[in-house]
Amino acid sequence: MSDHAPSASELADFRAEVSGWLEEHNPADPGFLLPQTFMEVGSDQQLDFLREWQHKLWSAGYLGVHWPEQYGGRGMHPAFQNEINRELRRHRTPITFNVIGLGWAGPLILDIGTEEDKAKYIKGILSAEDIWCQGFSEPDHGSDLGNAQTRAVRDGDDYIVNGSKIWTTMGNYAKYMILLARTDPTTKRKYDGLSFFLSPMHGTGIDTRPIQKITGEYGFTETFFTDARIPASCLIGGEGNGWRVAMQTLQYERGAAAGAAGGQVQVRVSIADLIDEVRSVKRDGAPLLEDPVVRDRLVQLIMDEKALGLADKRSTLGDLNSDYPMSLLLSYKLRVSEYQRRMRQYGLEIQGGLGGLYVGDEDTIAGGFWQRAYFNNFATTIGGGTSQIQCNIIGEQVLGLPKS
Amino acid sequence: MKKSNMAIGLSEEQGMLLDTAREFCRDRSAIPAVRALLQSESGFDAQVWQEIAELGWLGVAVSEAHGGSGLGMGSAIPIVECMGKRLLSTPYITTLLVAEALQRAQSHALCERHLPAIVGGQIATLALLESEDWGEETIELTASDAGGDLQLAGSKTQVAYAAQAELFLVSATYQNEARLLLVPASALGEGAVRRQTNIDETRRSSRVDFTGATVSSDHLLSGDAAAIIRDLRLLGALLYAAEAAGSTAACMDLTVDYLKTRKQFGHLIGSYQSLKHPMVEVLCDMDNARSFVYHAATLVSEASLDEDAESACRMAKAQASEALKFAADRAVQFHGGMGFTYECDAQLYIRRAQWSQQAFGDAYHHRKRLASLLLD
Numbered sequence: 213m214s215d216h217a218p219s220a221s222e223l224a225d226f227r228a229e230v231s232g233w234l235e236e237h238n239p240a241d242p243g244f245l246l247p248q249t250f251m252e253v254g255s256d257q258q259l260d261f262l263r264e265w266q267h268k269l270w271s272a273g274y275l276g277v278h279w280p281e282q283y284g285g286r287g288m289h290p291a292f293q294n295e296i297n298r299e300l301r302r303h304r305t306p307i308t309f310n311v312i313g314l315g316w317a318g319p320l321i322l323d324i325g326t327e328e329d330k331a332k333y334i335k336g337i338l339s340a341e342d343i344w345c346q347g348f349s350e351p352d353h354g355s356d357l358g359n360a361q362t363r364a365v366r367d368g369d370d371y372i373v374n375g376s377k378i379w380t381t382m383g384n385y386a387k388y389m390i391l392l393a394r395t396d397p398t399t400k401r402k403y404d405g406l407s408f409f410l411s412p413m414h415g416t417g418i419d420t421r422p423i424q425k426i427t428g429e430y431g432f433t434e435t436f437f438t439d440a441r442i443p444a445s446c447l448i449g450g451e452g453n454g455w456r457v458a459m460q461t462l463q464y465e466r467g468a469a470a471g472a473a474g475g476q477v478q479v480r481v482s483i484a485d486l487i488d489e490v491r492s493v494k495r496d497g498a499p500l501l502e503d504p505v506v507r508d509r510l511v512q513l514i515m516d517e518k519a520l521g522l523a524d525k526r527s528t529l530g531d532l533n534s535d536y537p538m539s540l541l542l543s544y545k546l547r548v549s550e551y552q553r554r555m556r557q558y559g560l561e562i563q564g565g566l567g568g569l570y571v572g573d574e575d576t577i578a579g580g581f582w583q584r585a586y587f588n589n590f591a592t593t594i595g596g597g598t599s600q601i602q603c604n605i606i607g608e609q610v611l612g613l614p615k616s
Numbered sequence: 617m618k619k620s621n622m623a624i625g626l627s628e629e630q631g632m633l634l635d636t637a638r639e640f641c642r643d644r645s646a647i648p649a650v651r652a653l654l655q656s657e658s659g660f661d662a663q664v665w666q667e668i669a670e671l672g673w674l675g676v677a678v679s680e681a682h683g684g685s686g687l688g689m690g691s692a693i694p695i696v697e698c699m700g701k702r703l704l705s706t707p708y709i710t711t712l713l714v715a716e717a718l719q720r721a722q723s724h725a726l727c728e729r730h731l732p733a734i735v736g737g738q739i740a741t742l743a744l745l746e747s748e749d750w751g752e753e754t755i756e757l758t759a760s761d762a763g764g765d766l767q768l769a770g771s772k773t774q775v776a777y778a779a780q781a782e783l784f785l786v787s788a789t790y791q792n793e794a795r796l797l798l799v800p801a802s803a804l805g806e807g808a809v810r811r812q813t814n815i816d817e818t819r820r821s822s823r824v825d826f827t828g829a830t831v832s833s834d835h836l837l838s839g840d841a842a843a844i845i846r847d848l849r850l851l852g853a854l855l856y857a858a859e860a861a862g863s864t865a866a867c868m869d870l871t872v873d874y875l876k877t878r879k880q881f882g883h884l885i886g887s888y889q890s891l892k893h894p895m896v897e898v899l900c901d902m903d904n905a906r907s908f909v910y911h912a913a914t915l916v917s918e919a920s921l922d923e924d925a926e927s928a929c930r931m932a933k934a935q936a937s938e939a940l941k942f943a944a945d946r947a948v949q950f951h952g953g954m955g956f957t958y959e960c961d962a963q964l965y966i967r968r969a970q971w972s973q974q975a976f977g978d979a980y981h982h983r984k985r986l987a988s989l990l991l992d
Binding site for chain 1: 620622624625626631634635865868872875876883884886887888889892893895896899900903904906907908910911931934935980983984986987990991
């Protein structure tokens, strides 16, 4: 990675180049609904499309440009990748779907992996040849990662793994998994018994069962390990350091400067999209957007969305955060996911009769986008700690209320 | 939908004012002091008012030529927020707005004559509202020519601190046009001021009958009165939003303290999620209100307010009104039987919430106008 920070004009030139490329190569609507997030890849058709797109973007030199050249990057400054990410967003491109590889496993391997690890894994992550998944959550422990019970027992040059993981995104397509497993069940602190593995997904004793979501689609699997042997060389960060490595892994998500390869992690959904799409909807024989009750509700949602953006900026103004220092940061996940839920739910509600149709029906608005977007949003109000757990955390850590 | 203006900042001056005001309001307006003023005639402490003037706060938005510091209305926001947090009620907001109107009208002679006194602590107040309808544009009060002077007919309601004010800024219809004019208290007839009973006992307001009051025609403000009135209403909404944001935080702190100390069924009640989670909602509402308030404070300027500034002021008022209303409602409920008593401080906030929400238009009033700005 280059230490030399690029000048504003270098960045502007680069951005113009990327923009030009995207104008030519941003894929046309394929005629089927594309996933808005990597958690929604539910069909081979979607997978093939996204794999081809990521490969094309990487081949053009626009993914992981700040990763080392010998592993498939271009050794450029992270600021260049940030420019690309902005352009991808602006052009509303499809997502770069290999998110666990690009944002979690890749940067981790570059940080603490061996030379062999880097040579083996990095290029496949960028090119989308090797899909990665994440094995943190377990069926009985939801948000409580520290309590993971999947066992890994050393046996010669292997570990023998037993247990199961749930909500494995693209588990049925992935070649590798970042796996958090318990190597020592006797430690005093539960966190100290965990280890982190770069585990293969194909092998005897590793099975996946697709989970059908409320949308009717697939995207997650449950993953079962039954006396599965994985090479001891899959261990990363040393035995017993799994919790620390897992926490480190979560840091990379914050952007190119933090190490992530970049790309377009999710298609953002804004109230502006909703308003545009319901302009033609009628209510009581008149345009929906003339209904005073609808107008009032839409304004409330516009305000909610704007407040999120303002809070993001306000969180950097020290004097305006001294009263409740962690408030805006700790509540961000709750506020954004709950806002999206309300907004998407309303996006469906105001469609009148069309809200009763579903993806696959030719009369739907935007192919049933809002129907699916609302249902899929529960991944964010449940995943990563439910909204109810978030309220406990905020109540206890920001307001200092007693533990529940 | 057009792209949203997301400007928000805090200037060095605003930051310093925030620090000073936080300390001043905490010292001068502890809850016993607030309660001691509830039944008083004026509703505020004259000594504190004088100190506010000496701190230069009445002149933050007044030009230096007229004795102020010329920092702009955005600089009053941290001050008012801190006043809200300590329930420190004075004629501050209404006096600021009169000074602002004089400057916006660019009536030089009137500015020369009145602004230095106002900066020094002369109480001035706005007389705009004629009924319960904050959305009414027609002005019933009239001014008519009477031998070179102007004679008024009509009355105004909810005129803040009318009994203490030395100067009234009155909206009137004159020659079929909306105009603003200054009326000194001395021009009012006997019994013209009837004190109203406010739901929030930290406030003072009156119905004022201007009928028969006569002033010379140089009391008319120049400029486009309709535009100035519109800006005053937006700035008033913003100022009361800032105050409400401060009061919301204080109300939340009061409830949180109780939830941390009160035990029922063997547990601190704050450990129950049915009480804890709504408090997180209060916190998020308060945070959003603050974000809108400081966003608007960043956008308001001496010039006529543009659409972005208008939108920001309206959002601030809509959000802060709802935030305080919810925080205060839950404060009473979560204090249980105590919360139902006058002795419990929750009453101060639930009364304030009802008063504040209507001041310069309630949440729906502003959202209705936002809909036109944002959806059409």
